[in-house]
Amino acid sequence: MSVLLETSAGDVTIDLLVKDAPKCCENFVKLCKIKYYNYSPVYNVQQNFSFQTGDPIGPESKDSDGGSSIWAMPNSATKRATRPESMAFKPEFAAKRKHNERGTVSMATSQSKTNPDDRLASSQFIITLGENIEQLDGKAAIFGEVAEGFDALEKINTAFVDSSGRPLQDIRILHTIVLDDPFDDPPGLIEPPSSPVPSAEQRATVRIAHDEVLAQQDDPEQMEKLRREREARAQALTLELIGDLPFADVTPPEQILFVCKLNPVTRDEDLELIFSRFGKILSCEVIRDKKTGDSLQYAFIEFGSKEDCERAYFKMQGVLIDDHRIHVDFSQSVSKLSNEWRGNTNSKTARSRGGFGGFDDLEKRKQYRGGDAGNARGDDYGYVFDKDRQRSGKDGNGVRDRKRDYERDRDITRRRSRSRSPPRRRERHDRERDDRRQRSRERDRDQRDQRSRR
CATH class of the missing domain: 2.40.100.10 (Cyclophilin-like)
Structure with a gap:
């Protein structure tokens, strides 16, 4: 059925x-x-x-x-x-x-x-x-x-x-x-x-009908745009998790201009002078290599207002500066915001909690040879003969008698060397041991021969 x-x-x-x-x-x-x-x-x-x-x-x-x-x-x-x-x-x-x-x-x-x-x-x-x-x-x-x-x-x-x-x-x-x-x-x-x-x-109760054909996105440009947006969101979330961003949806400031394709000889002062005609400039920095100090040929210019930044964007696109036609765009970097956020967070924590690193119950680690470690642990490292030194190794003023310590250590070394067996005695002992082993092997071999003849 x-x-x-x-x-x-x-x-x-x-x-x-x-x-x-x-x-x-x-x-x-x-x-x-x-x-x-x-x-x-x-x-x-x-x-x-x-x-x-x-x-x-x-x-x-x-x-x-x-x-x-x-x-x-x-x-x-x-x-x-x-x-x-x-x-x-x-x-x-x-x-x-x-x-x-x-x-x-x-x-x-x-x-x-x-x-x-x-x-x-x-x-x-x-x-x-x-x-x-x-x-x-x-x-x-x-x-x-x-x-x-x-x-x-x-x-x-x-x-x-x-x-x-x-x-x-x-x-x-x-x-x-x-x-x-x-x-x-x-x-x-x-x-x-x-x-x-x-x-x-x-x-x-119909949500999406079973016979409804869902529109598929076949535009390659739109699909690539969606892929980049998803990738950017994933990367932003990763940066938030590791603490590089205050939150994943942070947006870049709107009054900072990104300038690239600069001539390597262009300086901060040159850009600030050229862009200052559009409004007040809070900062102007040409990004340079940390080791060599050479210009990386791009810069960030922060204006006092969003309107000044927009006016500079429309007017300075493709302008010739030091024989180089520059490219201008709005900044997409949030590194400055992240640095300020981390700095403010750390400073507030330190001020509110106090102590080493912002925690009252933490102390700076004391090293044996560093700082005041000697006051906390003594001047010695805890060897077996330190107790003798503490009893008799200092004079009335608490100053160590180094000559006396040297003589005592030398006597200890001599006593240890005398307690060891002389080299000749050790050699004779080794020969006697080898002879005993040889005789034992010969005796075992004779016994095996006798058993085989029987």
Whole structure:
């Protein structure tokens, strides 16, 4: 027994497990027969896990009742149940059936309000998008498996979704076709002569229609502009994270002019004199190499007002200065703002907190040989003979007797040298050890020869 679902992502054929879950299969087949699932949205898509559908209006709509079983006799046009007391039923859970395969179809269930041990189902069903989905075992009642249409499942699996799992562009069940129906129709079931049109409640839930063609941006210049904007935002965010920018959306000042293609001989004073006719200049700096001091042939000029800067931009484009035609543009650099921000931040921190580096509980590290380290640790480094020196190595005024220390160290060195064995004695000891080893080897060899002759 099979059912064909025609979805906006492709056709999906479902084989039903009538022997394992007859009640679930009957409910699903009869709902498909009365076209109850037509225009139902696919929602709660979890990549490589599962997706859920079966609510004809959609759970996000205030008009949705969550769906009803076939025994509640829902109207195929309005999707409303005529017998609300029978909207839910108790599904079968086959112990041998698990959500191990991709494309497993099962009824979504919820806990019964009257008996917490029972679970109830209505019309919503789940199709797995991955393998070994153990989280659904015992919570979703398996009644079928996908036989054809795994390409449609892959489209649903890779669809762009929002935070709630709903696809940004609608994916809907368009038609349902029952290929084989072994069940008798419940009393009062009415099969519509044709597929009903979507109701007003269903049309209200459309976000981006499934058949709407989204305009694609094919202009290479526009695409390149978007790429550069995204790259610039990413770089600005990186600079903010590492502390080079106060915030990623910082904008350059509007009264600073960028001048390039300068003659290497052009000086700061020359530019300031030429550009001063447009208004007050706060600073004028030709950028130079830090090591050689040679001009890098570009400069930044900061005016007192934005209007003066704009007037200079329009008037000085392509002007000849020192036999070079300059290029003028508005500055895009924020390095000066960043330097001022870091300086102000550090100075405020230092003034408010005090201490070394702005922290009261930090001290400058004391080195053994530097500053007043001798007062804190003594004049010695902690060798084993420092205690003797401290007891007798200073005169009455606290001044060390260096001659006495030298003689004491020399005596210690002599005593250590006398305690060592003379070189000749060591050589004789080595020869005796070698002789003992040789005799031992010869004795072992004789014993082996005697054993072999026996």
